[in-house]
Amino acid sequence: MANAENNRPIAIDLFAGAGGLCLGFEQAGFDVPVAVEIDPVHATVHQFNFPLCKIIPRSITKTTGQQIRAVAKLSAQQSIAAVIGGAPCQGFSAMGPRLSNDPRNRLVEDFLRLVAELQPSYFVFENVRGLTCDRNRPLLDIIISRIADINYQIIYPWKILNACDYGIPQNRERLFLIGAKSNKPLLSYPQPLQNPPTCHDALSDLPNAEQFQQLIAHGETLASLPKPRNFYAALMRCYSEQGWYYGYRRQWNPALLTNSIRTNHSQTSRDRFARTPPGTREPISHFFRLSPDGICNTLRAGTDSARGSFTSPRPIHYQYPRCITVREMARLHGFPDWFRFHSTKWHGARQVGNSVPPPLARAIATEILKALGHAPTAPHKTLSAGNEQLLTMVASEAANYWGIQSPIRQRNRVLAQSTSAS
Template sequence: MGRNLGGYRMARPIGVDLFSGAGGMSLGFEQAGFDVVAAVEIDPVHAAVHKFNFPNCAIIPRSVRDVSGIEIRAAAGIGDRTVDVVLGGAPCQGFSLIGQRAIDDPRNSLVKDFVRLVRELDASYFVFENVKGLTVGRHRKFLFELIEEFEEIGYSVQRDWRVLNAADYGVPQDRQRLILMGAKRGRALPAYPKTIAERPTCQDALADLPNAEMFDLLLHADSVQTVALGKPSAYAEALRGLGNDSWGYGHPRIWDPSRLTSSARTEHTEISRRRFRETEQGRVEPISRLFKLPADGVSNTLRAGTDSSRGAFTSPRPIHYAYDRCVTVREMARLHGFPDWFRFNVTKWHGARQIGNSVPPPLARAVGSVVIAALGIPPTRPTEAMGLGEEKLLSMGNTEAAAYFEVQNPIGRRDKKSGARKRRQEETEASYALNRGMQHIDGVAS
C-alpha cells in the first residue's frame, strides 16, 4: 500500500482544498476516493471545525493570498509527491471598466491566487466552483478570462462548463453551482457526472430524527444522548452510517451514533409558531420570509445569512414541515448531505453558516468521482477507522479560534457607537468565508 504520510496511506490520490470552509468539498472528494491532505481557510472558526472532522488533514488558517505551494506541501508533509487535484471556490467581486480585463481587477485577486496555487502545486487537475451568476450576461466575460488564465499555465479546461444542481445528485435541496474542471495539458479531461434518477425528499432526510423539542437539555447544549431515532429512509440510512455504501470510499469515523448532535433548540414566540403552523408547505412565511419545507419535495437553497461585518447575527433556517419551528443545524446538515458523524460549531449561527457556505458533499463526491476516473486510478476503501478531533474545536468563537491557531482574527471590530467600520482589503476573503452561501456578483445572486 505504500508508506504512511500525514496520517494517510500513499496509495490514494491526494487533493488540496482552497477556501475549504468546514469541509463540504473535502468530504465529498474523500468519499470519492481522494485523501485531502491540506486545506486553506482564513476563518478560524471554520478552520477549527475542519480540523475536528479531518484530523489527518493539515489545516492552514490563513488567506490564500499569503500561502505558497511550497508552504502547502510542507504543511501536508507530501514532499514532491504529485498533487492530483486542487479544488475550491474563490470569491469573484469586481467587474472592471470597458477595455480592462475583469480578472485583473484587484477585487478578484483571490481568483488569481487560486490559479497561482494550481500552478505552484503543479496539480494534475483542478475543480473551481462558484455561483451560477458567472455564466450569464456580461459575467461570462470573466469566466472566459479565467479559462484563458488556466490555459496560459498549461491546462485544458472544459469549455462546455455546467451549472450542476445538488438535487440531481442525491441531495434534497435545490442548490445550483458552477463547476469548472481542468486538466494539465496531455491528460484526459473529466466528463461531467451523470445525474441520478430519484431525488430524496425533505421527509426522507428528516423523518427519522427525534424532535429536538423533546429534550430540555438542548435549550442549553447542542447534543443529547438518545435512542429515539426512527426507521430511516435509504437516504437517512446512509447518513447514519448504516448502509452498505454509507462511507463511500471515505475513511470511516469513530463516533457515537446514539448521540443527537448539532441540535440546539430555538425558542420561538407563540405568535411566530402560529404563523409557522398557518404557512403551507413549500411557501414562504410572509413576516419572517422563511421558507416552509415541503415534506414530499426538496428544500430551497440553504443560505449562510448576513455576515458579522454587517452587524447581523442571523442565519436563515427554513421551517420544518411537521413542527412549528425552524430546523436545527443537524436537520440543515441532513438537507445538505452531511453525515450524522460530521459536527459543526455548537452555536446555531456559526453552525448554520458552515452548512450554508459549503458545497453539499454528495455533489462534491459526484464531481470527485469523475476526476478520479479521469486520473485512471481505481478508488480504494480505507481499512482503518479514523478518530475525530478535540471537542473544544467545536465551541470556539473567532477570538478563541484565532488564538488557538496563533493567527490574527481576520474579522475586524465594528465601531461601538455606530456599528460601522471600514473594511480592510484582506477582509474580502474573510467576509466571503462568512457569507459564501449568499453571494452576489455585481447584482447577480447565486
C-alpha cells in the same frame, strides 16, 4: 499522484470551510493532507472532522505552492491529483451587492496561481451561478483565458450543476469549472441521478428537537433514534458500511443528537408557521416551509462578522411550526450525522450554507478518479473523535489556538477601503 502509504490520490483544498469538498473527495477515495482556511473558527471545526488533514490558517494570497508541499510533506517530484476549492462568492452572488471590486473576487486569481505552482492533474473551481450573469461574464471570460495561460483546459461548455441531481433534497445551483492539464484527458461532468430524496426522507427519523429541554441552551443530547426509515437516512447515519463510501470511518456515538440547539420562536411566529402550507413561503417572514414530498430551497450561510453576523433564514419544518436545526440543515445538505459543526446556530448554519454538498463533491471526484484510471480503495483506519473544545471556540479563541491574529479586523479594514474607493 497517490499516497504511498495507502495508494489514495492526493487532493489539496484551498478554501476548506468546514469541509464539504474535502469530505466528498475523501468519500470518493482521495486523501486530502492539507487544507487552507483563513477563518479560524471554520479551521478548528475542520480539524475536528479531519484529524489527518493539516490546516494552513491563512489566506491563499499569503500561501505558496512550496509551503503547501512542505506542510503536506510532498517532494517536488510527488504529483498531486487535484486542487479543489470554492472562492468566497459575495462579490458575485445575486443575493449580495455584486461588487466588482470586492477584494474577495481577486482570490480567483490566487486560486489559479496555486494551480500553476502545484501542477495538479486536475482542478475543480466552484462558485455561485452569479458569476455567469451578464454583469460578471467578462470576468468569467478572463478566468477562462487565464486557465489557458497556465496550460490547463476546462470542460467546455462549462456547467451549472444542481445538487438535487446528485443525491440530496435541496435545490442548489453552482458553477463548476473542471480543468485538466493540457497533457491529461478531460473528464465528463457527472451524470444526474434519478429521483432525488425528499425532505421527508432526510428528516423523518430525527426526533423533534423541542422534545428536549436541554437543547434550549446546548446543541446536543442523547436520543433514541428509530431504525432508519429509508435509504437516504441510512446513509446519513452510516447505518451500513455503504454510508462510509471510500472514506475513513470515525469513532462516534450514533445515539447522540448533535447541532440541534433550539430556536425560541414567539407564539405569534409559531401560529404563522403552522398556518403556512408546505411548499410555500410564510407571508410575513418570507421563510419557506418545507414540503415532505419535495426538496428544500437553497440553504444559505448568512452574513459573516464583517457584514453584521446575521443568520440567514432557515426553512420551516414541514411537520413542526419552527425553523429547522443545524443538524436538519446538514441532513438536507448531505452531511452524515457523525460530522460536527460549530456549537452555535450562527456559525453552524454558516458552515453548512457555505459548503459544497458532499454528495455532489463525491460525484465530481469520482469522475476525476475515472479519468486517472484509478480504482478507489477504502482505508482500514478508524479515526478517533476529536477534541470537542474545537467546536465551541469563538473567533478570538480560535485565532489564539492557531497562533494568528483574528482576520475579522483585517477583513473589515480591507472592505472599508474597497468601499470608500468605489
